[in-house]
Structures are given as C-alpha cells and as structure tokens.
Amino acid sequence: MNGVQLLLVIVGAIALTGLAQRRGLQPALVITLVGFAASFIPGFTGIELDSDIILGLVLPPLLYSAALNFSFFSFVRNLRPIIGLGVGLVVATTLVVGVFAAWAVPALTFGTAIILGAIVSPPDAVAAVAIGRKLGLPKRVMSILTGESLVNDAAALTLFSIGVAAVAGTHTIFENPILLFLYSAVVGIVVGIALAWVSMLIRRLLKDAALETVLGLIVPFAAYLLAEQLEASGVLAVVAAGFVVGTNASRAGYETRLQERQVWSSLDVLLEAFVFAYIGLQLRFVIQDLTDTGQSVWAVFGVGLLVLLVVLLIRPAWVFLSFGRNYFTDRIMRRKMASDVRIRERIARENEVRVARGRRPRQYPVFLNWRESVVVSWTGMRGVVTLAAAAGVPMLLANGQPFPGRAEIQAIAFIVAVGTLLVQGLTLPALIRALKLSDPKQDAYDREQTELARKVAEDASKKEFAAFVSAPPQGMPLELLERVQAMVARQSEDAERAPDPTEGEFGKAFGALYRRVLQAQRMAVVAERDANTLDDEAAREFLEQLDYQEAAIVSRLGNRL
Structure with missing residues (x-):
C-alpha cells in the first residue's frame, strides 16, 4: 500500500x-x-x-x-x-x-x-x-x-x-x-x-x-x-x-x-x-x-x-x-x-x-x-x-x-x-x-459526590483566603484588603465561580492569590479522592473545571502574573 x-x-x-x-x-x-x-x-x-x-x-x-x-x-x-x-x-x-x-x-x-x-x-x-x-x-x-x-x-x-x-x-x-x-x-x-x-x-x-x-x-x-x-x-x-x-x-x-x-x-x-x-x-x-x-x-x-x-x-x-x-x-x-x-x-x-x-x-x-x-x-x-x-x-x-x-x-x-x-x-x-x-440511585449518588467535591474545594479556598487575609502582603492598601475580603465572601458561596481579577496591581495580586487557591482546591479534592471518600469520576470532572478556571485567569492577566 x-x-x-x-x-x-x-x-x-x-x-x-x-x-x-x-x-x-x-x-x-x-x-x-x-x-x-x-x-x-x-x-x-x-x-x-x-x-x-x-x-x-x-x-x-x-x-x-x-x-x-x-x-x-x-x-x-x-x-x-x-x-x-x-x-x-x-x-x-x-x-x-x-x-x-x-x-x-x-x-x-x-x-x-x-x-x-x-x-x-x-x-x-x-x-x-x-x-x-x-x-x-x-x-x-x-x-x-x-x-x-x-x-x-x-x-x-x-x-x-x-x-x-x-x-x-x-x-x-x-x-x-x-x-x-x-x-x-x-x-x-x-x-x-x-x-x-x-x-x-x-x-x-x-x-x-x-x-x-x-x-x-x-x-x-x-x-x-x-x-x-x-x-x-x-x-x-x-x-x-x-x-x-x-x-x-x-x-x-x-x-x-x-x-x-x-x-x-x-x-x-x-x-x-x-x-x-x-x-x-x-x-x-x-x-x-x-x-x-x-x-x-x-x-x-x-x-x-x-x-x-x-x-x-x-x-x-x-x-x-x-x-x-x-x-x-x-x-x-x-x-x-x-x-x-x-x-x-x-x-x-x-x-x-x-x-x-x-x-x-x-x-x-x-x-x-x-x-x-x-x-x-x-x-x-x-x-x-x-x-x-x-x-x-x-x-x-x-x-x-x-x-x-x-x-x-x-x-x-x-x-x-x-x-x-x-x-x-x-x-x-x-x-x-x-x-x-x-439507575435513579446512580443519579442521586452522582449529585451527592458533585456536591461533596464542591464542598471540599470551598473549604480549601476559605482556608487559603483566610491565611492571605491574616497575613497580607507587605504594603497592601487597607481598601484593597477589604475588597479581597468582600470577594472572598462572594466566592465562598460558589467554589466553581472564577473571579475577574483585571484591575491593575489589585488584579495581579488577587490573580496570583487565586491561582494558589485553585491549587489548594485541587490538592484537597485529590486527597479526598485518594482517601476513597470522593468518587474518582466526580473528582476528575471538578479538577477539569479548575483547569479551565486557571486557564481563564492566566488568559485575562497575561504577563502580569
């Protein structure tokens, strides 16, 4: 041939x-x-x-x-x-x-x-x-x-x-x-x-x-x-x-x-x-x-x-x-x-x-x-x-x-x-x-596992944000720190929603922080999966969403990160 x-x-x-x-x-x-x-x-x-x-x-x-x-x-x-x-x-x-x-x-x-x-x-x-x-x-x-x-x-x-x-x-x-x-x-x-x-x-x-x-x-x-x-x-x-x-x-x-x-x-x-x-x-x-x-x-x-x-x-x-x-x-x-x-x-x-x-x-x-x-x-x-x-x-x-x-x-x-x-x-x-x-039970189980992944990620993001707020970068203005706290409050309501860090130095600082948050969420979900308390397929789907979030953040911030 x-x-x-x-x-x-x-x-x-x-x-x-x-x-x-x-x-x-x-x-x-x-x-x-x-x-x-x-x-x-x-x-x-x-x-x-x-x-x-x-x-x-x-x-x-x-x-x-x-x-x-x-x-x-x-x-x-x-x-x-x-x-x-x-x-x-x-x-x-x-x-x-x-x-x-x-x-x-x-x-x-x-x-x-x-x-x-x-x-x-x-x-x-x-x-x-x-x-x-x-x-x-x-x-x-x-x-x-x-x-x-x-x-x-x-x-x-x-x-x-x-x-x-x-x-x-x-x-x-x-x-x-x-x-x-x-x-x-x-x-x-x-x-x-x-x-x-x-x-x-x-x-x-x-x-x-x-x-x-x-x-x-x-x-x-x-x-x-x-x-x-x-x-x-x-x-x-x-x-x-x-x-x-x-x-x-x-x-x-x-x-x-x-x-x-x-x-x-x-x-x-x-x-x-x-x-x-x-x-x-x-x-x-x-x-x-x-x-x-x-x-x-x-x-x-x-x-x-x-x-x-x-x-x-x-x-x-x-x-x-x-x-x-x-x-x-x-x-x-x-x-x-x-x-x-x-x-x-x-x-x-x-x-x-x-x-x-x-x-x-x-x-x-x-x-x-x-x-x-x-x-x-x-x-x-x-x-x-x-x-x-x-x-x-x-x-x-x-x-x-x-x-x-x-x-x-x-x-x-x-x-x-x-x-x-x-x-x-x-x-x-x-x-x-x-x-x-x-399989109705399978559908209910999938929803339960998806919610568990979201909850695990949310807890991880709260810990990372709390660590940032308790020890902010040196020289960070008070009003910017307050905006971070406000965004943290909104973000904690939905662990899958990405922020829009596009405003000057604040955007750069918050973008770097949020990539740390995404990594913390990723590690928490993987740990839960490896402990056999979170279904692997639910973990994979959630981790894929985190990858797209990180790609979106890097795309918006470009060289500022």
Missing part, C-alpha cells in the same frame, strides 16, 4: 466518522461497510500492514488513552467482573472455539484451532462504549466494559503467542504456559509502572506543556516495546502506565492537562477510524487468498458463520451463568445477614470505624441486574486485536514448512470481526433503548 492510498484511507475514514455522527449512525459500522465496498474499486490494491505495525503503533495509544481517562478506583471496585470477562471469558472462548473449529475445519489441527480461538476471543469495547455513553448506560456497566477491554487484549495475545509457539516450534522464555502467562502479566505491569514514574519525574523537570505532551505521547509506545522485548505483555505495560499517569495527572500543570485531553481525543478518533476502515478494505483480499490456495470460499465462509454463531452464544452463556451464581449467592448472604444479629452488629461496628477515619462505609456488593447483564452479554464486537492477531499468524513453521490453515484462520477471523460488528453493533442501540436502563 503506497503513501497516497494510506492518506486517502485515513482522510476518508475521518470524513465518514463525521458524517455518521451527524446522522446518528455508528461510525465503526459505516466505515467498515464503506471500506468493504471501496475495496472492489478497479485498480485498488491490497493493504498489507505487518501485524507488528498494527499492534505496536495502533493498539498502545488506544489502550493508554482509555486507561488515562478511566478511574483506577472504578477498576478495582469492579475487579471481579472485569477479570471474569477479561480473562475467564477469553480463555473459555479460546477453548470452545478451538474445539469446535478443530472438528468443523479439516485444515485445522487442534493447535491451529486454538490459535483461531485466541484470535477471535477478545471483544473491542470501542464501539460498545461509544454506544453506551451516547444512550446513557449506567456507570457500573460502562466501567465493566471499559475495564474488560483493558484486560482481555493481554489475555488473548498471551494465549495467541503460546499457541503460535507450540505449533510453529518457536522459542519462548518459559515452556510451561501457566508460568509464561504469569511472567507476561507480572513483568508487563512492573514495566508499565516503572516507565510511568520515570516519565512523571522527567515531566517535573521539563515544565513546558508542549514538551510534556510529546513525552506523554512516547510513553505508551515505550512501555509496549520494552515489555515485548522482555517477552512480557506490552498491553498490560501500557495499561499500567496509563493508570499511574492518569491517577497522578494533578501533579502536572494545567496547560499540560488541557492540551493532552485534546491530543488524546483527536488521536483516538484518528486511530479508531483507520482500524475499522482497514477491516473493511481487507476483507476482499482475504477472500482472494482463499481462492489462491484452492479453498472453497463458500465452504470456509459457511464454517466462519458457524464460528461466529458460537462466539455470539458463548458470551451470553458466560454472563448469565455468572449472573445466576451472583444472584443466588446474594440472596443467601442477605438472608444470613437478616437472620444473624451478630453479623449485622459486626458490619455496623466496622462501618463506624471507617466513617470515623473519614472513609466510606463498607457496602454490600451490588451485582448487575438481568437487564444490565443482557446488555453486557451483547457487547462482544471484535476489532483491532482480532485484526492484528490474524495478520500476525506466521507464514512458515520453524522447519520452513507452510503454516497449516493460515488462510482459513484469517478468513474466519475476519468473518467473526465483521459479523459481530454488523450483528451486535446494529442491534445494540435498539436493545439498550428497549430495556430502558436507568
């Missing part, structure tokens, strides 16, 4: 994204279908990108951006369902698809069928999260879907690597697959955390928003490549780095945070549009590869549709088995608590201690209800990892022989990817609307 074609694909994908959003359509579906139609244009040559390019250039920034904007505390809070879907379901899908494909496709051995299972096992939550955000899915559902997408890619790619090494006879650092899996996960996470802390130390020295943003762009690629060099999980390295940098984002300057939000948002749109365009454009040439190897296209497509059906059924079965188990466990535990006074008294004492220490009361775990479980079970659209892994099946074995069933694996993988996008992607919005998902 030459540079002109690549540029046209990117520009076309971005244009389609804009048109689809204006029409209320799903960009992923529109781009994929248009790409498939465009691949039949006379003279259009096949797109051949190495799987390392897709995995090494496309996947890291997408995962890193998701981790930056995702609450680590929400991830931990929903760890059980996230691991169940992101690891348990991936392993189950790999095995079930592997067994079925080994029986249904004569060209596949059990080993190569397992490779196919690993390729089609990880859902891509990009389309599902976009649909859910637009239609207002409950936050816990969104948290589970986003958290799953950060974990399942690592599990699937590790299984894929183990399967390819076993079939091709290539070397791995551990022969035991369980040890290899554990090594890959642990070392990947350690690499990501270490690189994140190093990058944050460098950013403190730079003190330049543009340079800090450029460094931030390098972090996901560095984490991925370093982990892969150590034969560990590059995906988990990227996710760990994103969590660490995102959680500590308040340590950077406001300019860096504002700039990075726009940069990562734009990069997400660009990469997602390109990935779905690539899926659509590639499908025609997968069919050609089957024809060139003498395979019956209709036979392989028929088997591919059966594998698609298996994939579509595995996820609902897994989700509702988990739902049923959680439902009955929940009922049993609640009955036990209702009948045993000692358990209730122990929980009450524990919560009294937690509240006295400024922490949230321990709440009994709340599982997804059946409506939410239906939505989660139907969000299995495949995307970039399935695409890249299919392209990454080696051409030859270690002994120089052709890799068995490579054309069939790629064709079936593309059928599953496109099929899930069309079947689930087209029906998911209607399903969410039909189920009328809403």
Whole structure:
C-alpha cells in the first residue's frame, strides 16, 4: 500500500466518522461497510500492514488513552467482573472455539484451532462504549466494559503467542504456559509502572506543556516495546502506565492537562477510524487468498458463520451463568445477614470505624441486574486485536514448512470481526433503548459526590483566603484588603465561580492569590479522592473545571502574573 492510498484511507475514514455522527449512525459500522465496498474499486490494491505495525503503533495509544481517562478506583471496585470477562471469558472462548473449529475445519489441527480461538476471543469495547455513553448506560456497566477491554487484549495475545509457539516450534522464555502467562502479566505491569514514574519525574523537570505532551505521547509506545522485548505483555505495560499517569495527572500543570485531553481525543478518533476502515478494505483480499490456495470460499465462509454463531452464544452463556451464581449467592448472604444479629452488629461496628477515619462505609456488593447483564452479554464486537492477531499468524513453521490453515484462520477471523460488528453493533442501540436502563440511585449518588467535591474545594479556598487575609502582603492598601475580603465572601458561596481579577496591581495580586487557591482546591479534592471518600469520576470532572478556571485567569492577566 503506497503513501497516497494510506492518506486517502485515513482522510476518508475521518470524513465518514463525521458524517455518521451527524446522522446518528455508528461510525465503526459505516466505515467498515464503506471500506468493504471501496475495496472492489478497479485498480485498488491490497493493504498489507505487518501485524507488528498494527499492534505496536495502533493498539498502545488506544489502550493508554482509555486507561488515562478511566478511574483506577472504578477498576478495582469492579475487579471481579472485569477479570471474569477479561480473562475467564477469553480463555473459555479460546477453548470452545478451538474445539469446535478443530472438528468443523479439516485444515485445522487442534493447535491451529486454538490459535483461531485466541484470535477471535477478545471483544473491542470501542464501539460498545461509544454506544453506551451516547444512550446513557449506567456507570457500573460502562466501567465493566471499559475495564474488560483493558484486560482481555493481554489475555488473548498471551494465549495467541503460546499457541503460535507450540505449533510453529518457536522459542519462548518459559515452556510451561501457566508460568509464561504469569511472567507476561507480572513483568508487563512492573514495566508499565516503572516507565510511568520515570516519565512523571522527567515531566517535573521539563515544565513546558508542549514538551510534556510529546513525552506523554512516547510513553505508551515505550512501555509496549520494552515489555515485548522482555517477552512480557506490552498491553498490560501500557495499561499500567496509563493508570499511574492518569491517577497522578494533578501533579502536572494545567496547560499540560488541557492540551493532552485534546491530543488524546483527536488521536483516538484518528486511530479508531483507520482500524475499522482497514477491516473493511481487507476483507476482499482475504477472500482472494482463499481462492489462491484452492479453498472453497463458500465452504470456509459457511464454517466462519458457524464460528461466529458460537462466539455470539458463548458470551451470553458466560454472563448469565455468572449472573445466576451472583444472584443466588446474594440472596443467601442477605438472608444470613437478616437472620444473624451478630453479623449485622459486626458490619455496623466496622462501618463506624471507617466513617470515623473519614472513609466510606463498607457496602454490600451490588451485582448487575438481568437487564444490565443482557446488555453486557451483547457487547462482544471484535476489532483491532482480532485484526492484528490474524495478520500476525506466521507464514512458515520453524522447519520452513507452510503454516497449516493460515488462510482459513484469517478468513474466519475476519468473518467473526465483521459479523459481530454488523450483528451486535446494529442491534445494540435498539436493545439498550428497549430495556430502558436507568439507575435513579446512580443519579442521586452522582449529585451527592458533585456536591461533596464542591464542598471540599470551598473549604480549601476559605482556608487559603483566610491565611492571605491574616497575613497580607507587605504594603497592601487597607481598601484593597477589604475588597479581597468582600470577594472572598462572594466566592465562598460558589467554589466553581472564577473571579475577574483585571484591575491593575489589585488584579495581579488577587490573580496570583487565586491561582494558589485553585491549587489548594485541587490538592484537597485529590486527597479526598485518594482517601476513597470522593468518587474518582466526580473528582476528575471538578479538577477539569479548575483547569479551565486557571486557564481563564492566566488568559485575562497575561504577563502580569
């Protein structure tokens, strides 16, 4: 594929994204279908990108951006369902698809069928999260879907690597697959955390928003490549780095945070549009590869549709088995608590201690209800990892022989990817609307947390203003100090309202003071979040408002600060 074609694909994908959003359509579906139609244009040559390019250039920034904007505390809070879907379901899908494909496709051995299972096992939550955000899915559902997408890619790619090494006879650092899996996960996470802390130390020295943003762009690629060099999980390295940098984002300057939000948002749109365009454009040439190897296209497509059906059924079965188990466990535990006074008294004492220490009361775990479980079970659209892994099946074995069933694996993988996008992607919005998902308790909780963030910031600003009034700068006129006190009184009524410090020396003094106030508010909100008494999402929203306030103040005062 030459540079002109690549540029046209990117520009076309971005244009389609804009048109689809204006029409209320799903960009992923529109781009994929248009790409498939465009691949039949006379003279259009096949797109051949190495799987390392897709995995090494496309996947890291997408995962890193998701981790930056995702609450680590929400991830931990929903760890059980996230691991169940992101690891348990991936392993189950790999095995079930592997067994079925080994029986249904004569060209596949059990080993190569397992490779196919690993390729089609990880859902891509990009389309599902976009649909859910637009239609207002409950936050816990969104948290589970986003958290799953950060974990399942690592599990699937590790299984894929183990399967390819076993079939091709290539070397791995551990022969035991369980040890290899554990090594890959642990070392990947350690690499990501270490690189994140190093990058944050460098950013403190730079003190330049543009340079800090450029460094931030390098972090996901560095984490991925370093982990892969150590034969560990590059995906988990990227996710760990994103969590660490995102959680500590308040340590950077406001300019860096504002700039990075726009940069990562734009990069997400660009990469997602390109990935779905690539899926659509590639499908025609997968069919050609089957024809060139003498395979019956209709036979392989028929088997591919059966594998698609298996994939579509595995996820609902897994989700509702988990739902049923959680439902009955929940009922049993609640009955036990209702009948045993000692358990209730122990929980009450524990919560009294937690509240006295400024922490949230321990709440009994709340599982997804059946409506939410239906939505989660139907969000299995495949995307970039399935695409890249299919392209990454080696051409030859270690002994120089052709890799068995490579054309069939790629064709079936593309059928599953496109099929899930069309079947689930087209029906998911209607399903969410039909189920009328809403959570009044969540809305009340969000308002409560927003008010708590405002109250924490207000208390911090009062303390900072009081310190200023009690020890004003030397030589400050009394009338200016009185004006500061009056503005403090008005400001204490609304912690989110920025003042208008534009009058001469008073404006300069008050502007400098107010930046100190904003920093105090920021530190107070972060401390409350880290103590687990303030929801992370409410904290992020409030911190973003503070960044805009600081930008507005600096803009009005200019060089006077």
